[in-house]
Amino acid sequence: MDQKTRAARGRALLELHRTGGGFVMPNAWDPGSAVLLASEGFKAIGTTSAGIAFSLGRPDYNVRDARLSVDREEMLEVVRKIAAAVDIPVNADLEAGYGDEPADVADTIRMAIDAGAAGGNIEDTDAARGRLFDEKPAVDRIAAARGAIDAAGGGFVLNARTDAFQFRFPGDDALGIAIRRANRFIEAGADCVFVPGVTDPALVRTLAREIAGPLNIVVGLNDATAGAFELIEAGVARISVGGSIARSVMALVRRSAQELHALGTVSYARSQIPQRELNALFEAALRTRTNAGLSSTARSTAP
Known part of the structure; x- marks a missing residue:
């Protein structure tokens, strides 16, 4: 994909976050699923690291044993194929940036841009240790991603993910942590923030009100009861579905x-x-x- 096309898709994806009203962005795991999703009229699609890993016969992001994981090059090669298969923006699931250091995250962003992605998620989870990155390093990682995007000429939507609700411990103020981190990520250059693990409309409404930027919520992650349109009415800018469609396909294969x-x-x-x-x-x-x-x-x- 040429740089002009990729940048135009990035701008189109960013505009979806700014026009108001919210949008739904389902997640694909290979070119075929991407084409099917795009054919239903969605204005953008994401990739799912879980779906890609499962389609390759691998566990999702098992950093405790790198030999079992899908590495950065493998993941981005699938992202490249998905982005080339459709004519709408593709947001790449970039996990935690494939490295702890800000420079690692910046490298991953550059590679995602080269692969034709219009945007990408960066998590604040130190999965190897089962906890969040400390706040300052987490912010520094987002700032490094922003720097890489700006150096490449922009046209790439940076979605900063905080797993405050996924990795909370007894006594944690998950809501307060999520809001504080999200706002610091926006200050560091994120275009959107992603808070998985929350689908209660009242809680989502608080997040949307207190976070100074577009909010991404995932449905289908933990249950099948959340409604995308209801959450958009609560103030969400972007709804994704993570690996839920891919896992549902796997369930059909097993039942068959x-x-x-x-x-x-x-x-x-x-x-x-x-x-x-x-x-x-x-x-x-x-x-x-x-x-x-x-x-x-x-x-x-x-x-």
């Missing part, structure tokens, strides 16, 4: 396998998308990208 193995029946096939419909969908997507690429080449070589 269990049925086939135990009963020899294929009732699962009743819900499949017809072959002809999928062929038409993917052919149209490929033609659109090919024509866009030819048009871009023609413009760049015109006298």
Whole structure:
């Protein structure tokens, strides 16, 4: 993807956060799922590190044993393929930046930009130790990400994630920690902040009111009862679904396998998308990208 196209997608993604009304951004794990999601009219999609890891037969972000994890290069290669498969902005799940130091995070941001991502998430979780990064290093990591984006010419939406509700301990003021960190991340250059683990509308309303920037909330993470539109009404700018669609697909695969193995029946096939419909969908997507690429080449070589 050329820099002009990538930057235009980044600006379009940023504008979605600024226009008001909120938007829903589902998460893909490979080019096929990305094309399917984009075909339903979403204005942007994200990637899911969990979904990508599971599709590769790996656990999600198991930093306690790096041999089992999907490394940065593997993850960003999938991001590259997803971004190339659709013509809408793609936000990359960049986990904790693939390193503790601010320089590591800056490198990851540069690589995500090169991969064609229009934006990316950076977590404040030191998963190897099962806790949040101390606040100052967490802020420094976001500031380094911002610096890398600015040096690249902008056009990339930085979404700073705080896991204050995911890694809280007895006596912690998770709400206060989340609000304080979120505002410090915005001051350090984040365009949006992501607070997973919260779906109660009243709590979300407080977060949206007290955080001085767009708020991202995930639904489908812990339960299937939260409603995206209800949370947008509570003040959320962006709704994502993390790995929930990917995990649901895995559940279908397992149920299908269990049925086939135990009963020899294929009732699962009743819900499949017809072959002809999928062929038409993917052919149209490929033609659109090919024509866009030819048009871009023609413009760049015109006298």
